[in-house]
Amino acid sequence: MIVDVNRVMNLTRVTDPAEAVQKLFLSSLALFPALAQVGVVVEGIFTYLDLGTGAGLPGIPVTVAAPHLTGLLLDSRGKKADFVGRVLADLGLDRVKARKGRGSTLSNEDHRFADHFELVTARAVTTVAKTLEEVKDLVTPGGYVAIYKGPNLSPEEIEEGTRAAEACGFLSLGITEVEVEDLTPKILLFSRWSTGDEGAYG
Numbered sequence: 001m002i003v004d005v006n007r008v009m010n011l012t013r014v015t016d017p018a019e020a021v022q023k024l025f026l027s028s029l030a031l032f033p034a035l036a037q038v039g040v041v042v043e044g045i046f047t048y049l050d051l052g053t054g055a056g057l058p059g060i061p062v063t064v065a066a067p068h069l070t071g072l073l074l075d076s077r078g079k080k081a082d083f084v085g086r087v088l089a090d091l092g093l094d095r096v097k098a099r100k101g102r103g104s105t106l107s108n109e110d111h112r113f114a115d116h117f118e119l120v121t122a123r124a125v126t127t128v129a130k131t132l133e134e135v136k137d138l139v140t141p142g143g144y145v146a147i148y149k150g151p152n153l154s155p156e157e158i159e160e161g162t163r164a165a166e167a168c169g170f171l172s173l174g175i176t177e178v179e180v181e182d183l184t185p186k187i188l189l190f191s192r193w194s195t196g197d198e199g200a201y202g
Helices: 002-009 017-028 031-037 059-065 078-091 103-109 128-135 155-168 195-201
Strands: 047-051 070-075 096-100 117-123 139-149 170-177 186-192
Touching: 017 059, 031 139, 031 170, 031 186, 047 059, 047 128, 059 070, 059 078, 070 078, 078 096, 103 128, 117 128, 128 139, 128 155, 139 170, 155 170, 155 186
Parallel strands: 047 070, 047 117, 070 096, 117 139
Antiparallel strands: 139 186, 170 186
């Protein structure tokens, strides 16, 4: 469905169905082994936000694979949010909603979302630093942020992201690499500072 609609709506640069399965869907699911590598139990997470969801990635595969998750797939472009909403309806995923909006203004538009999400993902959105700045008011203390990056992630972006993490109240949990067919997506993991982490900043 994504590949067919993409011919009209430009949802993603991937146009081959086989490539879509590998690059889009399987790489989305790399989240689960990545979290497991740092000792995070997904079954203990219930509220989820996918920032800049685009064609619903990684949000749709993640919420299909983890049926206990409830949450929001957010995109600033109305046509993409509308498309994702239709896919969610077709799949019967009424516990997950699509919404047009930006992470930086979401908690101001609806105060229920302030410090609300236990897990936030972002794929192909912006730099690591800007992503953390955008979601800092949305992640519950002790919650997690997973940022998907490709092979061209630079040391400069990592360093900038590390500084932003400390400024925004996040702990860096490291960079995980999970093999998916012939791909090895990098996922940068962060946890929002909570009361029990006082010593983490020295």
